[in-house]
Amino acid sequence: MTVAQPDVSVIIGAYEAMPYLVECLASVEAQTIDRGRIEVIAVDDGSTDGTGEYLEEFAARAAMPVTVIRQDNSGGPSGPRNVGLGKAAGRYVFFLDADDRLGPEALERMVAMADRNGTDVVLGRVEGINRKPPRSMWDRSFDRTDVFSSNIKFTLSAQKLFRRELLEQHGMRFDESLWTGEDALFTMEAYLRANGVSVIADHTCYYLVGRDDGKHVTKSGGYSLRFDSARALMNLIAEHVPAGERRDALLVRPFLVTLLPQFGPKYLKDSEQVRQHKFQLAKPLMEEFWSEGVARRLKVEERLRLHLVAEEKPELLKEVVEFVKAKKQAPALLERRGRHVYLVYPHFRKAAAAVPDTIYLAAPREARAFPGYREHSAGGTLLRRAARRARRVLKSRDAAARTRTPGGTAAAA
Known part of the structure; x- marks a missing residue:
């Protein structure tokens, strides 16, 4: 039968x-x-x-x-x-x-x-x-x-x-x-x-x-295993999808879901040795797979954190992570008659940081989340007010930096 x-x-x-x-x-x-x-x-x-x-x-x-x-x-x-x-x-x-x-x-x-x-x-x-x-x-x-x-x-x-x-x-x-x-x-x-x-x-x-005892089938392990996972997924995507827009769209997933959390709030609790090791583990991944095409698909704060990882600037990353953890809203700075909206996260236009403006440039979908964006594009004033507030933030930062400099001479923050 x-x-x-x-x-x-x-x-x-x-x-x-x-x-x-x-x-x-x-x-x-x-x-x-x-x-x-x-x-x-x-x-x-x-x-x-x-x-x-x-x-x-x-x-x-x-x-x-x-x-x-x-x-x-x-x-x-x-x-x-x-x-x-x-x-x-x-x-x-x-x-x-x-x-x-x-x-x-x-x-x-x-x-x-x-x-x-x-x-x-x-x-x-x-x-x-x-x-x-x-x-x-x-x-x-x-x-x-x-x-x-x-x-x-x-x-x-x-x-x-x-x-x-x-x-x-x-x-x-x-x-x-x-x-x-x-x-x-x-x-x-x-x-x-x-x-x-x-x-x-x-x-x-x-x-x-979700189990009450917190146990699941998934294997447990240290942070380095997350980098192994990210590497495997990035390699798979690169193997199956030629370089270009479609590959970049898929690479967003391992960067955003697997890699970025290693440089989130938990990073602040890491020892200096662990922080250095994370940067070492990330370096080959950033060199091979990080690109403008991936970066522009992310929100500004996500893009900024990964940019600082790629540029190997842990001292700048810490301040950004603290800002993000505090759930602060970055001021919006409107320029070029509304065509560009920058989100003023830490290190924006600080000469010593040397972070390109493009890292802070909000995509239209992100810019629309800020009060006044739609109104301004139709002739309103709310976003202009937000822009003035952002300029005041930058001005006060510059003034504070000059005050901290011996002799009162101007210095890049």
Whole structure:
């Protein structure tokens, strides 16, 4: 008797997942997709809290085929996912974390979306429970899109529906040498290789659960691992996308999400040795991948921080990070009859800092966030007032710098 191929293989990597695993598996059982169209492959990664035993109990009573694999602890999610992927028989695979849960009808809707549009990856709307989920990609549903035409580059977790033929054709597996960011690498490659991506934005397909104990499947590790992750993702993007606008648009993601936080508020708590090491780790990445095309896609304060990293100016970076941490609003300076709006963050037009004005130049979408921008472009006065305030700030800074100089001689701040 020939057994029909399942539509979807749900791959669950589980480590010390109790009691969250109970609701996770209940969400699988509650799926509306026909039981003959689904299989579950669960990999217990050396748990000691009863996770493996509960998986076996579930397999014994579940109405769908369930395979349980128990192995020694591998140290992170990549190993179990790869083991599960090697056993999968479904047309599609879905990676479900053992402490999260599926939304109602999630698998049925995602498989139908992929079949209807012939797409290779389907993103289902994610909601958070005690965790902050990604937001920017759920404004609207797409039957078919790609990584260049949408915000999907900002959700690179593995909890998506992938056509298994795509993964097998390219020998795609999770990189077990990475201690963090392995899902970002896998998912970005799938986006780049996919014959279309679908987005379900009007129905919650996945619940991202924050554990009370703060533990998650993701490997933990020090800051240097974040630089490894950024490097891997940047190299992947460069390998698949020729230099130019499209590459720059994708490189925004590792710069903004992975690299920039290392030079945010946590930087102020770092020792001098750690700060120097971070600059050393960032240097080859900035030299190879940082460009004007990436920079102009960022907000001014983001661009300024990364510019100072690229220029190896840690003493200037600290003041900017303190300004950002304090959540201060930089004054807006209007010049050239409204064509240019500069945001006066620290070191603006200080000769000693030598930061180009272009670093402080707000893109139209950012300039519009400042009170009076629209009114001024139509003849109003609010932004002119903001400009006068900004000039007063610069003037007072210059005066203070001259006062601090021995003998009262003018000096660059």
